[in-house]
Each structure stands twice: as C-alpha cells, then as structure tokens.
Amino acid sequence: MTGTPQIDFGDPRGLADLGTYLARASRANPDGAVRLQVLGTLLVTTVAVIEGTGLMGDGTVLGMRVVTIAPSDAIDTTVSFASVADRLARDGASALLSVPPTTVRAPWSGLTPPRDGWEPVGQLDGGAIDSIARxxxxxxxxxxxxxxxxxxxxALRRRTWGAMSDTVPPIAAGLAFGAHVLGFTAPGEPASIAAHGRWTRLSTSRGHVLVR
Known part of the structure; x- marks a missing residue:
C-alpha cells in the first residue's frame, strides 16, 4: 500500500454515518480515539465510551460497529476523534476516508473482545436500557x-457505571450508558445480551456495546 491509505465506503452516506457515530462517542469521551480495522470488505470501528482502570482494563465500555466497505488493504490503526473529524470535514462529500497518519496510544485498543463463543443471556427493550442510562x-x-x-x-462514575441493573437479565449501567450515548437503542426494539468470560455484550441492529 503506497501513499495515504483510504477506506472506501462506496457511498457518502456511509462516511456520514461514521461521522455521526464518532460525534456521539466524543460527547462521552471528548479526547478519545477510534480504532479502525479493515478486514477484507469489513470495517470494524471501536471506541471507548468509558475507559477502564488497572492492567485488565476493568470497567472499560467499548462501542463497536461493523460495516461493509469496498475491498481494501488491511488496516489496523488507532487515531484521535479530532483527526478523523478533520478528515471528514474535508472529505465529507466523498465516499472515501483518508486515514489520518498520526496514531495515538490508547490502552483500551489492546483489548480485543472474542469474536465467537458468546452465550446468549437474554433480551432487554431499548426503552429499558435508555432508562438505566438516564x-x-x-x-x-x-x-x-x-x-x-x-x-x-x-470514583463516583466508576461506582455508578459499574452498578448492576435490576432488570432481567441484569446489566452493568455502563453498558446501558454506552448503548444510549451511541444511539444504538430504540424503544420497542429489543437488544440481545450475551456473555463470554469477563465480557458482556449488548447488540442491536445499530451496533454492539461491550463491557469487561
């Protein structure tokens, strides 16, 4: 791959959706970053809504979206929200995102949730999830x-977002916060809850939120 790597969304609306997603994430974590992973025709975008503590990243809440793109060379980089916003402002009418060249260190970007082996736990209505978050x-x-x-x-935030809800199944409040902030929930639309070891995942048609 030569020159500045680009991600081809195939449609300007795809690039606009990325901008909306990152704008929502930056409200929760203004100085945050996004991990961009291109795997063939898939783009995985991961953000940290809540950054955890300790070597194991306890309490980390990640937002994740997977979208189909045009075939591309492999990319795995973590860049600041601000740098992507600059590119979007410049490339907004295009379907191509020029990947910012300057990477950032984000401890959470080394946390890779498992891809398979998830055990279904149950479902929660989007309205109930929004209520927990609010x-x-x-x-x-x-x-x-x-x-x-x-x-x-x-300390207050850790206590609040680490607390478990009284729903069935129960979820960490931080999981609900992530889904709410990123706009992944809708009243009347169920969200699926799954578990894998230390991880819990909330999934809707709009994306995934994971906590450990």
Missing part, C-alpha cells in the same frame, strides 16, 4: 459537588 447520568450529575476533585468524580 438514571445513571442523573446520579453522576447530582452526586458531583461543584468543587469536587477529579479523583472523587472518577
């Missing part, structure tokens, strides 16, 4: 004093 957002907002330090805020 409740958590309120708890974080109401529980954060004006002059709270960064450590106190981080």
């Amino acid at each position: 409740q958590g957002i309120s708890q974080v907002a109401e529980g954060t004093p004006e002059n709270a330090g960064g450590h106190a805020v981080d």
Whole structure:
C-alpha cells in the first residue's frame, strides 16, 4: 500500500454515518480515539465510551460497529476523534476516508473482545436500557459537588457505571450508558445480551456495546 491509505465506503452516506457515530462517542469521551480495522470488505470501528482502570482494563465500555466497505488493504490503526473529524470535514462529500497518519496510544485498543463463543443471556427493550442510562447520568450529575476533585468524580462514575441493573437479565449501567450515548437503542426494539468470560455484550441492529 503506497501513499495515504483510504477506506472506501462506496457511498457518502456511509462516511456520514461514521461521522455521526464518532460525534456521539466524543460527547462521552471528548479526547478519545477510534480504532479502525479493515478486514477484507469489513470495517470494524471501536471506541471507548468509558475507559477502564488497572492492567485488565476493568470497567472499560467499548462501542463497536461493523460495516461493509469496498475491498481494501488491511488496516489496523488507532487515531484521535479530532483527526478523523478533520478528515471528514474535508472529505465529507466523498465516499472515501483518508486515514489520518498520526496514531495515538490508547490502552483500551489492546483489548480485543472474542469474536465467537458468546452465550446468549437474554433480551432487554431499548426503552429499558435508555432508562438505566438516564438514571445513571442523573446520579453522576447530582452526586458531583461543584468543587469536587477529579479523583472523587472518577470514583463516583466508576461506582455508578459499574452498578448492576435490576432488570432481567441484569446489566452493568455502563453498558446501558454506552448503548444510549451511541444511539444504538430504540424503544420497542429489543437488544440481545450475551456473555463470554469477563465480557458482556449488548447488540442491536445499530451496533454492539461491550463491557469487561
């Protein structure tokens, strides 16, 4: 592959969808990044809605979309939201994304969820998932004093998003937050919940959210 690698979405709407997805992700993690993986005719885009802690990345919440693209050389790079936004502003009317050349270090990008072996756990309605997320957002907002330090805020967020819901099946509130923020849920549309070891996955027609 020579020159700047490009990802061909085949349609400008595909590129616009990527822009919407990353704009939503950046609201939760403004200084975040996206991992772009091209596997033949598939593009896997992964973002961290919540970055976890420790060597195992406990509490990490990842958003993931898989879309079909034109055949391309293999790409696996992690770049900042800002750099992709710059490219989208320039290439917005095109179906081609020029991959930013400057990569970033993101500890979560080394976490690769399993591709198979998932065990179905159950389903939850999109409205119930949104309700869990909104409740958590309120708890974080109401529980954060004006002059709270960064450590106190981080601790509150970890407690809030790590708490399990009282739904059947129960899910971590952070999983609901990720699905809500990324726009993956819709009232009346079920989301499938699956488990694999330390991982839990929530899936809808719009994408996947994973937590460990």
